[in-house]
Amino acid sequence: MSLHPSHDIGIWIAALLTLGIFSFLYRDNPVYKFCEHLFVGISAGYYVVLTMISSVYPNLFVPLFSSFAKDYHWLLVVPLILGIMLFSRFFPRGDWLSRWPIAFVLGVYPALRITGFGQGDFVEQIHGTILPLWVPGSIGTSIGNILLVVGLVCTLIFFFFSKEHKGALGGTARLGIYFLMVSFGASYGYTVMARVSLLIGRVMFLLDDWLGALRF
Amino acid sequence: MSLAALRHLDRRWIFLGVALLVIVPLLFSFHIAPVLPSNRSRGFYDAIEKLPEGSVVLLSGDYDPGTSAENYPMHLAAVRQLMRRNMRIIALALYPAGPPLTDQVLRIAGEEYHKTQGVDYVNLGYKVGNELVMSQMGQSIPNTFPVDNRGVAVNTIPVMKGIQNFQQIRLIVDISAGYPGTKEWVQQVVSRYHVPMVAGVTAVSAPEYYPYLQAGQLHGLLGGMAGAAEYEVLVGAPGLATRGMDAQSLAHVFIAFMIVLGNLAFIAGPKKGNGR
Amino acid sequence: MKREIPIVITLVAGLFMLLAWFVPHPTVKAAYEGLQNWAIVVVGFTYVLGVANLLRINTRQVSRKERDWPYKMVLIAGLLVTMVVGFSEGNHYTDVDSRFQWIYRTFYSPMTATMFSLLAFFIASAAFRAFRIRSVEALLLAIAAFILMIGRVPLGAAIHPAIPAAADWLMEIPQNAAKRGILIGAALGVMATGIRVILGLEKTYGGGDS
Numbered sequence: 001m002s003l004h005p006s007h008d009i010g011i012w013i014a015a016l017l018t019l020g021i022f023s024f025l026y027r028d029n030p031v032y033k034f035c036e037h038l039f040v041g042i043s044a045g046y047y048v049v050l051t052m053i054s055s056v057y058p059n060l061f062v063p064l065f066s067s068f069a070k071d072y073h074w075l076l077v078v079p080l081i082l083g084i085m086l087f088s089r090f091f092p093r094g095d096w097l098s099r100w101p102i103a104f105v106l107g108v109y110p111a112l113r114i115t116g117f118g119q120g121d122f123v124e125q126i127h128g129t130i131l132p133l134w135v136p137g138s139i140g141t142s143i144g145n146i147l148l149v150v151g152l153v154c155t156l157i158f159f160f161f162s163k164e165h166k167g168a169l170g171g172t173a174r175l176g177i178y179f180l181m182v183s184f185g186a187s188y189g190y191t192v193m194a195r196v197s198l199l200i201g202r203v204m205f206l207l208d209d210w211l212g213a214l215r216f
Numbered sequence: 217m218s219l220a221a222l223r224h225l226d227r228r229w230i231f232l233g234v235a236l237l238v239i240v241p242l243l244f245s246f247h248i249a250p251v252l253p254s255n256r257s258r259g260f261y262d263a264i265e266k267l268p269e270g271s272v273v274l275l276s277g278d279y280d281p282g283t284s285a286e287n288y289p290m291h292l293a294a295v296r297q298l299m300r301r302n303m304r305i306i307a308l309a310l311y312p313a314g315p316p317l318t319d320q321v322l323r324i325a326g327e328e329y330h331k332t333q334g335v336d337y338v339n340l341g342y343k344v345g346n347e348l349v350m351s352q353m354g355q356s357i358p359n360t361f362p363v364d365n366r367g368v369a370v371n372t373i374p375v376m377k378g379i380q381n382f383q384q385i386r387l388i389v390d391i392s393a394g395y396p397g398t399k400e401w402v403q404q405v406v407s408r409y410h411v412p413m414v415a416g417v418t419a420v421s422a423p424e425y426y427p428y429l430q431a432g433q434l435h436g437l438l439g440g441m442a443g444a445a446e447y448e449v450l451v452g453a454p455g456l457a458t459r460g461m462d463a464q465s466l467a468h469v470f471i472a473f474m475i476v477l478g479n480l481a482f483i484a485g486p487k488k489g490n491g492r
Numbered sequence: 493m494k495r496e497i498p499i500v501i502t503l504v505a506g507l508f509m510l511l512a513w514f515v516p517h518p519t520v521k522a523a524y525e526g527l528q529n530w531a532i533v534v535v536g537f538t539y540v541l542g543v544a545n546l547l548r549i550n551t552r553q554v555s556r557k558e559r560d561w562p563y564k565m566v567l568i569a570g571l572l573v574t575m576v577v578g579f580s581e582g583n584h585y586t587d588v589d590s591r592f593q594w595i596y597r598t599f600y601s602p603m604t605a606t607m608f609s610l611l612a613f614f615i616a617s618a619a620f621r622a623f624r625i626r627s628v629e630a631l632l633l634a635i636a637a638f639i640l641m642i643g644r645v646p647l648g649a650a651i652h653p654a655i656p657a658a659a660d661w662l663m664e665i666p667q668n669a670a671k672r673g674i675l676i677g678a679a680l681g682v683m684a685t686g687i688r689v690i691l692g693l694e695k696t697y698g699g700g701d702s
Contacts, residue, residue: 010594014602021606025231025613037563039603041570044543046600049578049592050312053585055344056536058362059529072526079530083537090548096494101534103498107505108531110686112347115513116403117686120433121679124407125672128431144665148430151669152676159677176673181629183670185636186663187423190439192615192641194286194419196238196467197441199612200460201285202605203238213243227617234616249650254660281601282608313604315586316596323588341586344539345532352532355525360532367583419644426663427672442644465647467612471619472641475634478620 004212015210018202056083151179219484222477230474237470241462248462251454256429257446260414260436263387264297271386272379273303274411276401277321279393280313283418289457290416290444291391292321297451298389299329304375305337306385308361310349310396315341315365334368338375341365346396350404354382381409388413394421402433416443499692506690547571570599636662 006012020035060080063073082101088094129152131145157169158176165173207213241248253261267273275294279287298305307322309315318339331337340361343349352360357379358370370376378384388411392398398415406413412435417425419440428434438447441464444457505527512524550564558564578585578592585592625634642648643659688694 010598013598017599018602018606021603021610024610026228033560033563034566035603037567038570038599039607040546041567041572042574042595042599043604044546045571045574045578046596047312047539048543048575049585050315050342051344051536051539053578053583054315054342054365056533056540058367059343059360060533060536062362075526076530076533079533082530082534086534086537086541087544089541090544099494099498100501101537103501104505105531105534105538106689107502107507108348108509108527110689111506111509111513112351112404114510114683114686116347116400116407117679117682120399120403120407120428121675122683124431124433125427125676125679128427128433129672144661147665148669148672151666152672155670155673156676159673176670177629178632179666179670179673181632182636182662182666183423183674185633186640186667187420188633188637189640189644190419190422192468192471192619192637193440193442193464193644194283195609195612195615196234196464196471197286197419197460198283198605198609199234199238199285199467200242200441200463201456202602202609203235203242203463204285204456204460205602205605207239207242225620227621230617230620231613234613238612249646251646252649252656254656280604282604284601284605285609313596313600316593316601319586319588343532344536346535348528348531348535352525352528355521355528359525359529365586423663423667423671424675426668427675430664430668439644442646445646461646465645467616468641468645469647471616472638474616474620475623475637478623479625482624 002213006210006212011210015206018206150175155179219481220486222481223485225481233470234467237466238463241466242459245459246462248465251442251445251449251458251461253446253450254443256437256439257443257450258436259429260294260416260438260447261297261450263412263414263435264294264301264303264389267301267303267386269302271303272384273298273305274382274385274388275305275307275318276310276388276390276392276397277307277314277318278310278397279317279391279418280311281317282313283393284317285456285460286418286441286444287391287393287416288317288321289441289455290438290447291317292324292455293444293448293451293453294389294391294416295321295325296328296453299325299331299336300451302336306340306357306375306379307337308340309342310346311393312342312344315339319365334373335375338370338373339365340370347400347404350396350400354405354409357381382411383409385411387411390415390417392417392421394418397421398425398428398434402428406433416447419443502690503692506686510690543571636667 017035020031023029024032060076064076064080068074082104085097086101088097129149131149133142133146133149135141135145154172154176156176158173158180163169275298277291295305305322307318309318322333322337322339325331326333326337341364343361345352349360358376361370363369364373382405388401388405390398390401390413392415398417398421401413405411413433414436415425415434416438419442422437422439422443425434425437429437438444441457441460445461448454448458508527509524512520547568550568553564554561554568574595577595581590581592584590587593623634625631639655639659639662642651643655648655648659685694
């Protein structure tokens with residue numbers, strides 16, 4: 001193994017910032033605080049630029065100011081006014097005006113979610129559970145299908161709070177908890193995997209891009 | 217040191233253990249075990265392989281550098297497979313910090329397979345609005361994205377010719393870090409327009425998509441860096457994810473060991489109350 | 493009036509979006525497309541509002557020399573420099589060799605990735621300090637976690653092929669059943685809440701009573 005450190009000033013800055021953030025692992029310190037605040041500032045600036053240039057400019061300003069009379073583009077005056085109204089939050093006497101654009105967004109998104117969740121997560125998930133409980137020639141698949149259906153029913157019963165969980169209902173809900181625990185364990189395992197991967201990514205950057213130390 | 221004394225272990229020793237178990241395998245590649253593709257990764261790979269050459273594929277890179285260690289390798293491998301099969305790629309991103317990563321994978325694979333921006337692929341860039349953008353694309357992709365990432369009008373870009381909405385899309389490839397991502401594509405597009413879809417997702421979100429996979433709403437699923445490594449092997453281009461698997465394996469063993477050790481230290485320690 | 497108009501706006505926008513989903517008439521579709529584009533624009537403005545608010549709060553803290561004010565200056569400087577550079581480059585802000593992309597590669601990308609990677613250390617520490625197996629439920633959780641942690645990496649197959657097979661079975665059957673239960677339950681919750689929001693019954697949204 002040999003070291004071939006980068007000659008790129010950008011890589012050096014990125015590496016020092018990486019180490020600055022890692023310094024938090026020892027304890028909170030001024031270097032970490034500096035990096036943290038710089039990160040928030042740059043992120044916010046980046047988001048504004050991206051949003052304005054990629055979305056507001058092409059979807060509002062260009063059609064509104066370059067082809068006002070074409071294809072009802074003049075109607076875009078409405079979202080422009082709604083957008084400006086949002087900033088009334090900065091003026092105590094006029095902040096009620098900001099509720100109009102928020103109300104508009106609050107109408108659009110729940111409607112999208114009602115249909116999206118209704119079809120994708122409700123209808124199609126029930127449809128996916130309508131399975132043959134006996135598959136000739138495959139005992140494993142049969143047991144799997146039965147467990148899937150039983151597990152789903154028990155989990156749903158656990159979430160059913162309109163009746164006290166006693167007797168048969170209580171026993172079924174208890175079984176539902178066991179299925180849920182297995183599911184949470186699986187999620188935990190995957191979360192560990194995700195967090196470790198992200199660390200591997202940073203270590204690769206430090207060893208490979210910055211120090212040029214990775215062996216292939 | 218007794219087991220009970222471990223209860224007062226400074227957590228920075230644990231941090232050091234994690235760091236070493238990640239750094240050492242990356243410095244000295246052990247190749248602990250070969251990467252074996254799972255059915256889910258194969259499903260992802262096959263969904264692209266089965267498409268006729270020249271099909272239009274929508275590639276959504278819904279992640280940012282925060283999860284690029286997991287998502288970037290699968291993104292790059294997917295573009296490589298799509299370009300090897302001469303697909304028309306329409307790329308976009310629903311994370312603000314996603315477009316540069318999309319640009320990068322398209323540029324790298326584009327040079328490898330001699331593809332031209334605008335002719336073989338396009339990066340439509342970012343659009344604010346999350347699932348609203350997906351729903352709007354169902355009405356009109358050119359009206360949702362009037363210009364591409366470079367500011368070029370999409371109706372002048374050759375690869376966008378004839379593309380109106382999801383009717384012309386043969387497959388959606390989503391590389392997702394969370395919201396907005398795979399769940400929203402399934403809800404807003406797959407369920408409504410019945411476009412086949414495969415997803416490469418972060419490990420933390422992967423379990424949530426198994427019901428979609430079983431219900432046929434997804435045709436393949438790559439979960440985290442391990443899923444990316446499996447897919448890299450299938451595409452025949454082992455890269456960052458495959459290289460990370462030794463460190464990944466050892467860090468997992470360490471964390472499992474920490475759970476056991478923590479419990480042993482707890483059992484060995486003094487009892488408080490009824491212990492619950 | 494201040495209270496009623498927002499409720500009417502939410503109701504009309506929400507009901508129209510629902511109607512348009514079921515009525516694929518060209519006129520309705522055109523209005524649907526227009527309405528969605530309006531929403532994209534308004535959401536875009538909300539991002540700008542959020543950042544303007546961040547700038548306002550931090551500027552105030554600096555002017556009053558509140559705690560950590562020098563760091564707030566770093567935040568403001570980072571925000572303004574990124575914005576000025578980005579807007580000054582216009583459509584060229586996506587070019588690989590642009591200054592805006594340099595800021596992205598040098599500052600934004602490494603810092604966001606490192607912030608997330610810190611969690612690897614804390615999850616290991618939490619595994620040692622907080623993961624206590626004191627009940628059947630916790631034992632089930634631990635067994636599933638162990639099988640997944642070992643079975644999902646190449647090491648699992650190297651130890652024994654049954655480990656990844658067990659991980660697959662766990663994910664596809666019991667895990668899937670419970671996750672599907674959660675999905676269906678959450679879908680019902682989202683639909684019910686969505687209807688309440690559109691009908692103006694969800695008082696937590698849309699502000700107070702003025």
